Amino acid sequence: MIKPFSTLFAAVLAATVGAQPAFAQQLQTQIVATGLDRPLFATSPAGDSRLFIVEQGGLIKVLQNGAVLPTPFLDLSDSVNTEGERGLLGMAFDPNFASNHRFYVDYIDKTTLNTVVATYQVGTAQPNVADAASAQTILTVAQPEFNNHKAGWIGFRPGEANNLYIATGDGGFRDDPGNRAQNLSENLGKILRVDVSTDRSPGDPTQYGYAIPEGNVTGGNPEIYAYGLRNPFRDSFDRETGTFYIGDVGQNAREEINNGVAGGNYGWRKFEGTLLNFPDDPEIANHTPPIHEYSHSDEGGSVIGGYVYRGSEIEGLEGTYFFADFVNDKVMSFDPADPNMTLSDRTEELLSPTGISGGITSFGEDAAGNLYLVSINGQVGMIAAIPEPQSYAMMLGGMLLVGLWARRREKAASALA
Secondary structure, X not given: OOOOHHHHHHHHHXXXXXXXXXXXXXXXXXXXXXXXOOEEEEEOOOOOOOEEEEEOOOEEEEEEOOEEOOOOOEEOOOOEOOOOOOOEEEEEEOOOHHHHOEEEEEEEEOOOOOEEEEEEEEOOOOOOOEEEEEEEEEEEEOOOOOOOOOOOOEEEOOOOOOEEEEEOOOOOXXXXXXXXXXXXXXXXXXXXXXXXXXXXXXXXOOEOOOEOOOOOOOOOOOOEEEEOOOOOOEEEEOOOOOOEEEEEOOOOOEEEEEEOOOOOEOOOOOEXXXXXXXXXXOOOOOEXXXXXXXXXXXXXXXXXXXXXXXXXXXXXXXXXXXXEEOOOOEEEEEOOOOOOOOOEEOHHXXXXXXXXXXXXXXXXXXXXXXXXXXXXXXXEEEEEEOOOHHHHHHHHHHHHHHHHHHHHHHHHHHHHO
């Protein structure tokens, strides 16, 4: 018995829809903000539609409903030194921001030139403007006179609502002249982790303070979670698994991405990635090698650590880690579950005359899991999928051919009846 056309059409349509392509969609960058002044970071609080953009000069701006609001969320320009790699470098929202209205910033103080990690709150009357008078210092890190390697990323791991992670560089210059990254009595060249769940300085309104969570490194400064880093400028947590990715900027030869673990020693200055850099330094018995590294001669010279994509808008890229290089304007990705760490070059898709113009200083992630590229040239763009008209045209064309074939079969069957 020959099935009627309508039945065949429905079967073909169901088969076509059910057999979605396993490959990832092509990507593009949709510009969401321009005219910014040296933006370095972008982030959002959980469950919030706004995007907050951090500028090196000390301003935090709000992108809401497709427009950058004219009044800054926070203005620290009078408190921040911006020489070299200094500036307002990082921002994180408290996991309970919706109820406690608290957020955190990392910057280089204009007077002392030290790192300051501070907390602020937002008043309920003006949700797009922070209360400048609510400022409290959580901690400071003494910095040498050099103006580079200040790191600045801060963040919370999913499932650790109390613990703020803080990335510090080795303090600057070349070859970490004080070998600070290996010194557990120094908070430079480290990932710090502190408990900020409670105000530990109730008698001093300018100080907030912190406690020490269990699991940090023993035998040194209690704030240290991991060490042996040169300049972990951009890091992130996988919002689904909690995996910690550290993008550590190299010196002469290698750029590296590390899996952040408690007690990890990532080798600097003795090692640059897996390359021996300082043979005369003592041996490192517990060197934690990078999960990915690349040479300056091949792929760049200043890694910008990114994020694992956990959004719902791009098919086929769930679980993919994106990162970039500031020097050569490349954007790359890999699947952390791939044992070969096969790289995909996303540069042509995401950096173009109609998209981001280069100078990637950071990735950003909003509350929905969408990823953004932040450019020092004043742009922020969202990574999005390009619709695939060719795929749909092929599908419709196939259904049309099947339909014609089915009609001919129906006519033939009628003639024989």
